[in-house]
Amino acid sequence: MRIHFTKMQGLGNDFVVIDAINQSVRLDARQIRFIADRHFGVGCDQLLLVESPVSENADFKYRIFNADGSEVAQCGNGARCFARFVLDQSLTSKRSIVVDTDAGQLVLNANEDGDITVNMGVPRFEPKQIPLLMPEEALVYTVFLNGDQVTFSALSMGNPHAIICVEDIETAPVSALGKVLESHPLFPERVNVGFMKIMDRQSVKLRVYERGAAETLACGSGACAAAVAGIERGALERVVSVQLPGGSLKIAWQGRGHSVYMTGPAVSVYEGQIEL
Numbered sequence: 001m002r003i004h005f006t007k008m009q010g011l012g013n014d015f016v017v018i019d020a021i022n023q024s025v026r027l028d029a030r031q032i033r034f035i036a037d038r039h040f041g042v043g044c045d046q047l048l049l050v051e052s053p054v055s056e057n058a059d060f061k062y063r064i065f066n067a068d069g070s071e072v073a074q075c076g077n078g079a080r081c082f083a084r085f086v087l088d089q090s091l092t093s094k095r096s097i098v099v100d101t102d103a104g105q106l107v108l109n110a111n112e113d114g115d116i117t118v119n120m121g122v123p124r125f126e127p128k129q130i131p132l133l134m135p136e137e138a139l140v141y142t143v144f145l146n147g148d149q150v151t152f153s154a155l156s157m158g159n160p161h162a163i164i165c166v167e168d169i170e171t172a173p174v175s176a177l178g179k180v181l182e183s184h185p186l187f188p189e190r191v192n193v194g195f196m197k198i199m200d201r202q203s204v205k206l207r208v209y210e211r212g213a214a215e216t217l218a219c220g221s222g223a224c225a226a227a228v229a230g231i232e233r234g235a236l237e238r239v240v241s242v243q244l245p246g247g248s249l250k251i252a253w254q255g256r257g258h259s260v261y262m263t264g265p266a267v268s269v270y271e272g273q274i275e276l
């Protein structure tokens with residue numbers, strides 16, 4: 001099977017995006033791991049499949065797979081790249097696009113300046129919704145790992161996130177601690193682990209160890225989760241600039257019960273074909 005794909009990136013979080021409307025595509029986890037492999041395949045953090053919508057009021061459905069082959073429900077940078085893809089490929093001429101995802105419907109707006117704004121949905125805090133095996137909701141949770149106390153916020157942006165506040169973002173133990181927490185039994189579906197340094201009330205620095213992909217240059221849902229956690233802790237205003245290794249996102253959240261809005265770039269890098 002020969003598949004046509006587009007290589008894309010949002011702040012260096014990179015994607016292989018495949019039109020599964022105009023080509024017949026069925027991929028198993030082994031094939032996804034092969035495509036995502038940076039030495040033997042194309043290389044990407046996530047693979048996105050663009051499909052026909054399942055609900056009447058949606059324009060498309062898109063599915064998200066991590067580099068390890070696992071299918072997941074939410075991807076912030078992926079949502080912006082998906083919007084850029086359907087516009088660039090002339091699959092739609094709408095500037096406001098409704099898309100079905102496994103985390104519910106998202107609305108994406110293509111702005112005049114080329115950036116994309118995504119309504120990322122309402123964050124969930126109840127442990128069962130994250131999911132997190134804790135008896136009740138708390139502002140911060142504590143766990144002991146190899147004798148060290150680790151304190152984190154936890155919430156769902158349609159996918160699970162733990163956010164740890166750090167003093168020094170450069171030396172934060174992203175790989176070591178991120179890997180351990182990602183697969184900790186407290187998180188039955190694993191977790192994305194963000195390390196956040198609060199710079200001032202409107203800006204943070206963030207590095208994310210992503211579930212199924214290790215540390216990436218940016219994580220859009222992680223940026224939303226970090227901003228929400230900081231706002232919940234009373235440390236941040238309602239509009240936050242999140243600086244990731246690959247660039248910055250603007251995150252806006254009016255508080256509990258409201259959607260989170262994420263604005264940032266999405267770029268097509270090249271197109272190609274791969275034989276599976």
Ligand SMILES: N[C@@H](CCC[C@H](N)C(=O)O)C(=O)O
Pocket residue numbers: 013045046066072073074075076077078159160192210211212213216218219220221222
């Ligand atoms: N890079 C993404 C998140 C991709 C999914 C995540 N690794 C998960 O398993 O939930 C983003 O930009 O949000």
